[in-house]
Structures are given as structure tokens and as C-alpha cells.
Amino acid sequence: MFRSTIAGDEVPSRHALDIPGAQVPMHVLARPGAVHDLATILDSAGPFTRVALLTDDVAKTFAGGDVLDCVRRALPAGPNIRELVVQTGDHGLTLDETVVESVVARAAGVDLVLGVGSGTICDLAKQLGATLDVPVILVQTAASVNGYSDSLSVLVRSGAKRTIPSTWPHTLIIDHDILAGAPHRQTRAGVGDAIAAWCAPADWYLACATGLDSAAYRSDAVDAVLSAAARLEAVDPESPSGLAALAETLTLGGLAIGVTGTTATLSGTEHLVSHLLDMAAMARGTDHDLHGAQVGVASVLSAALWEVSLDELDLGAVSPDLCGTPPGLEQAVLSSWSVVDESGRVGQECLTAVLRKAASWDQHRSSGALRRVWSDWARYETALRSLVRTPEEVVAVLRRWGAPTRFRDLTPPVDEDRVRWVLRTLPLMRDRFTLTDVLYFTGRWDDAVIDRVLERAAAAGGGL
Numbered sequence: 001m002f003r004s005t006i007a008g009d010e011v012p013s014r015h016a017l018d019i020p021g022a023q024v025p026m027h028v029l030a031r032p033g034a035v036h037d038l039a040t041i042l043d044s045a046g047p048f049t050r051v052a053l054l055t056d057d058v059a060k061t062f063a064g065g066d067v068l069d070c071v072r073r074a075l076p077a078g079p080n081i082r083e084l085v086v087q088t089g090d091h092g093l094t095l096d097e098t099v100v101e102s103v104v105a106r107a108a109g110v111d112l113v114l115g116v117g118s119g120t121i122c123d124l125a126k127q128l129g130a131t132l133d134v135p136v137i138l139v140q141t142a143a144s145v146n147g148y149s150d151s152l153s154v155l156v157r158s159g160a161k162r163t164i165p166s167t168w169p170h171t172l173i174i175d176h177d178i179l180a181g182a183p184h185r186q187t188r189a190g191v192g193d194a195i196a197a198w199c200a201p202a203d204w205y206l207a208c209a210t211g212l213d214s215a216a217y218r219s220d221a222v223d224a225v226l227s228a229a230a231r232l233e234a235v236d237p238e239s240p241s242g243l244a245a246l247a248e249t250l251t252l253g254g255l256a257i258g259v260t261g262t263t264a265t266l267s268g269t270e271h272l273v274s275h276l277l278d279m280a281a282m283a284r285g286t287d288h289d290l291h292g293a294q295v296g297v298a299s300v301l302s303a304a305l306w307e308v309s310l311d312e313l314d315l316g317a318v319s320p321d322l323c324g325t326p327p328g329l330e331q332a333v334l335s336s337w338s339v340v341d342e343s344g345r346v347g348q349e350c351l352t353a354v355l356r357k358a359a360s361w362d363q364h365r366s367s368g369a370l371r372r373v374w375s376d377w378a379r380y381e382t383a384l385r386s387l388v389r390t391p392e393e394v395v396a397v398l399r400r401w402g403a404p405t406r407f408r409d410l411t412p413p414v415d416e417d418r419v420r421w422v423l424r425t426l427p428l429m430r431d432r433f434t435l436t437d438v439l440y441f442t443g444r445w446d447d448a449v450i451d452r453v454l455e456r457a458a459a460a461g462g463g464l
Contacts, residue, residue, distance in 0.1 A: 024255060028149065030174035030247060032240075035067075035139055038074035041171050045112070045135055051079045052110040054103070054125050055117050056086045056093055060141050062181025067141055070178075071116055082110060086124065091287050093120045096156040100124065104131050112137065118186060119145040119291065123153040126166035135170040142182035143190040143247045145292055148172055149254030152263055158349035159283060159341065160429070161275040163263045174247055176240065185290060185411075187246065188403040192296020194249045195397055196270050197222075197229040198389035199302040203268030203434040205387055209380055211369045212360055212433040213264055221256035221265060222387070228252045237401045269305060269426065269434045273298035276422045276429060277414060283341040289410040296394075296403050297410060300462030301423075303391040305453045309435060310385065312452070313444060316377035320370040323442045325358040333428045339421060353431040360431070361441050391460035405462045416464050423450045 029037060042048065053071070060067035075081060084106050086093060093099070107113070107128055115125025116139045129136035130153075140148045147154065153166040179187075201222045207213035228249040235242040257263050263271075274294035281288035288294070309315045326332070333354050337347030364370050373380055398405045407414040424447075427440035439445035457463035 024168065024258060026149065026168045026258075027171040028174065028251060029171060030176070030244075030251065032176045034173050034175040035070055035178060036074055038071065038137075038139070038173065039076040041137060041173070042076055042079070042112070042114075045137065045170050046079075048079050048112040050110045051075075051081050051112045051114055052107045052128070053081050053083045054086070054107075054113055054115045054121060054128065055084075056088050056121055058088060058117075060117070060178075060181075062178045064177060064181075067139075067178055067181075068116060071114075071139060079112075082107070086121070091281070091285065094156055094282060095120060095124055095127070095154070096159075100127060100131075100155065103128055107132060110134060115139065116141065118142040118182070119147050122148050122169075123155070123166070126151070126169065127153040127155065127164065129169075130165070130167040136167060137171045137173070138169045139173045139175070139178070140247075141178055142186040143179050143243060143250055144182070144186040144290065145190065145193045146250040146253030146257065146266065148174075149251045150258040150263075152257065156282070159279065159346040160349040160353075161278055162430075163267075168258065172251070174251065176244055176247065179243055179247055180240070184402070185293070187243070188401055189290035189292030189296070190246055190250055191232065191292070191398060191401040191403045192294070192299065193292035194229055194232060194246060194253065195394055196266055196268070196295050196299050196302075197225045197249075197253065198394055199270055199299050199306060199387075200264075200266045200268035201226070202306055202384050202387040204262075204264045204266075205383060206380075206435060206438070207264065207433040210373050210433070211364050212357075212437075213262070215260060215262050215264070218256075218260045218265070221260050225249070225253050225256050225266065226387075232397050232401070264432055267432075268302065269436055270295050270298035270302040272426055272429060272432075272434065272436075273301065273422055276425055277418070279346060279429075280340040280418065280421070283346055287412055289404075289412070293404055293410060296398050297405060297407055297462065300391050300394045300398070300405055300460060301453060301457045303388060303394050304456040304460065304462070305435060306384070306388045307390065308449070308453050308456055309439065310381060313439075313449070315438070316374065316381055318374065318438070318442045318444070320374060320438065320442055321365050321368065324362055324365060326441065326443070329354065329358055336421075336425045336428050350429050354428055357431040357433060357437065358441075360433075361437070391457055391462060395461040399461070406458075407464055419454075419464060420447075420450065423453075 151168040208217035231245045333351045334347040426436040
């Protein structure tokens, strides 16, 4: 069980934070008023003499006042506190090479990183801790994503979003009072990220079954997250217990990612859609919505894709062992990305990853690994169906929490041309394997299938 250590006393974490048999080198303190124990937490992890207080320039308030003022008052008197405020740009904060290198230089010599913020700042804090080889304590300020409680960070490399190993936080502080003061759009985004549990594990299961993901599938981690996510159907979103349930679901999701060693556990087609929207916006210097909001909308689409693939495309009838890398793959990648980045920088970065994926596909096709899965397809299909909820169920939870369900509901809205570009480009961005790769490598990922998926999502209340 995950446990929080405060002043030498072990206090069991809430029940939802338990993955049987998993051992994580991190403490979680989740309750109202948790930030007031910050001095005790630092003392238990210390001693430290030079602490980097990392945050951004976005105001963070709650019923108790200003979050940063509250953190400052809760800090012990001994250490020297070096405040590192990262300036956000017109389109938010992007963790590209320049930003990360600048913060690392400013933090030289510290012996602990204290990150105060939402997902991007906490990813930066974990990367900073890994680079400097110092402990990290996080004060989570919103229930917006599941990435607070894992050992990975999402960074931008050559214009492409990539998941990079970083470090586990020593302690994650989840003060429910602070979460209640976060902007509602961040909480709604958290619901979108949480609900990805109803489609993403199927992508991961298929990748592990075929050997195209080298990790071992962990049903214990997935089942724990699915159980927690189901609570979002019943709790009152406006109640403290509702917010606590959301925070626990997200925290458990991060822990599941950490113990499996890959974000693929809870990041499939729906996360890829969000990354593509982000990358297109970054390349053009335009705005995009919060990650979780995009993931929620894309989860409706992903659930529709799985349903169409299993019920209408007869996925089990394909012969993937006969289907090699499509001709013209390199040109397809570069042409697709030239639509949003004429410089070719993003296209070249993505091409490197896609060629790795294609080589892995060909290797597993030649070895017979793909044949073994499809020769026993009925068994694998049963497992896949158990991991996917219907598009209507995804829409129902998103609506219950006031989260967007359609691309035109995002801020700013995403038009049909951009959505169709995203869907066509799904297999052409990274080396992680998902259902769309099976369809692409077997010649089935075309505009007709995309039309049908959009139609099915729209019937459920999602899609365009």
C-alpha cells in the first residue's frame, strides 16, 4: 500500500491509492489542509539548506488566500529558499529545450526542489529533480491531469511532445482545499484525463500482446484505475467527496503509469489526438485547450474507433503478418506534418519515431508474433472488449462533470479540417503502438473509416 510518512508516523493512504503488490518510492498526503504539514514533510525528508521553490506567474488562490503565500508561511525557517518563477507566454508554458535548460541553470546548487502548480510545473519540477539528482516535493494545485504522481515528464523535443523519464516525487501533497479553489476548467480537464481509462488500456493491451510494447501488461494496475474511474459516474461533482474521488482517480492513474514504467498504460489514441492538437498549435503559434479537455473529447472518439473496428471492420479477419510497411511511408509522414510546419523540423522528428515503429512492426510480422495473436483472436478480442466502454458512457460522465464532449466545444474550437488532419496523422507521429497503427499497416486507415468513426462519435454526443 502507498503510505504517507508524517513526523515518523505512518498514515495509510486513502483506499483508492492502493495497487496490491506495487512498491513506489513516494509518499502521498491527500486531505483538506495538507499544505500546512509542509514543514514537517521537509524535516522528514531533510535536512536541506538550499530549496528551489518552482512555480509560474499564474495566480493561484483558494478559500485560504494565495496558495504561494500559504506555502511560504508553511515552510521551515532554516533552509535558504530560492524562488524560481517561470514566465508563461501568450500561449501558456511550453517545456521545450530552452525553458528546461534555463530553469536548470537557475537552480544550480539547490538540494531540494519544491514544485507548486499544476501539471506543467510539476513535470518541470520532476525533470529538474532528475537533472540535478535532488529530491522533489510537489504541491498539486489542480485536479487537472494524472501526471503528478508518476516518474515521467512530458517535454517538447524539436517541436514534438515526448514522454521522458524523470523522477518520482519524494512527497505529493494534495490539499483538497487548494484543489477546490482551482479554475473549474482545470477540474473538468481532469475528468477528461481520468476517463481515458475507458479506452487507453485496450491500446496498451494490444501492443503488449503483439510484443510491440516491450512492457509486461499489468492487469492489477489497470483494474485499480478502472475501479476508481467508475466512481466518477456516481459521485456529486459539486461535493467535496466528488473532488476527492477525481483527485484519487488521477493520482492512482499516475501511480499505475509509474509502476508499469510507461504512460502507454493510460495513454492511447485519445492522448495522441491531444498531442497532435498541441503540436499543430505550437507550430503555428496559436492557442489550444487544456490537455485533459482535449483527451476527454478524444476519448469519445477512441471509444467509437474501438467499437467500429471490433463490430464493423472485422478486425480479427486481418492478416497482419502479410502486411509490411506501406510504400511511401517517409513521404507520407513529411507531407502530413508540412501542413502545420513548413520548416520540416517537426516532420523530421516524427519521421525518426515512425520509422522505428515500422521497423518493429516488420520485425514482429516476420517473427510470427503477429500471426500468433491473430490465430487466437477470439481470446484477445474478449479481453479488448472488457477494457473499452461505449462512446455514450464516456459522454455521460463528461457531461455530468460539465466537460466538453465535441471538438467544437473546446477553447478555442477545433474545426473539421483540423480534426481530419489529426485523425489522418495519428499513425505518423510517434513510435508508440495503438489500434490506428494496426489499421494503417493493414491498409484500413482511410477517410471512409474516419468518416464512420466521426459518425459513431456524433451519434453518442461527441465527434465534431
